[in-house]
Amino acid sequence: MNPVIHFEMPYQDATRAAEFYSTAFGWQTQALGPAMSNYVVVNTCDTADGRPTQPGTINGGFFEQTPDSPAQQPSVVIAVDNMQAAIAKVISADCSILGEPMHIPGVGSYVSFLDTEGNRIAMLQALRPA
Template identity: 60%
Template sequence: MNPVIHFEMPADDRDRMAEFYASAFGWQARKLGADMGHYTLVSTTESDAAGCPKAPGAIHGGFFPKRPDMPAQHPSVVIAVDDIQEAMGKVTAAGGQVPGEPMDIPGVGRYVSFFDTEGNRVSMLQPLARPGH
């Protein structure tokens, strides 16, 4: 089975978003730079030294800047896969669509979004191997 390991949501104003989730839920935000697409990582629970949630089944998330040229900018989940190319083939064979190619996220792994048979944008991540995980 492939678990959900991350969630993503769009944001118009990442400073406002970070303050909202910190105030409402105690989440901690880490704003990345231009080299990482101005993505904002959020920790939703206590983490270990590698940044992974300590609580079994807990996940962290992230916010990406809204862009007028990107389709389906809605909250979505990220599913961990062992082999992203193989998983892309399975998504297509099952009736989904993978409109792009995987991108490398430095220090994280390979990532690609897809659309399921219901039109939902979902993503897959082939994580880099981490010691102890």
């Protein structure tokens, strides 16, 4: 099975979103800046080496809403072992891949797709530990 390992939610105002989730739920946020498309990493639980320490918990991130990107809605990220094989399975199910896989430095390969119900979901093939 391929587990859900991350969530993502769009924002219009990164500071406002970070402050809300920090105040309401105690989440910790880290803005990555323009070099990383203004992505905001969100920790919802204790972590070690960037990974949740409590089984069953996940962390996530906030992405900036832009007028030229499709399906900007909350979504989940699914771990895959082989990005190309996973893409082939998604396509064979008559679903759409949204762009090309992108490399996230220190993390791995990432791509979003639309599932059979029109939901934006993403896949991540994590880098192998050295």
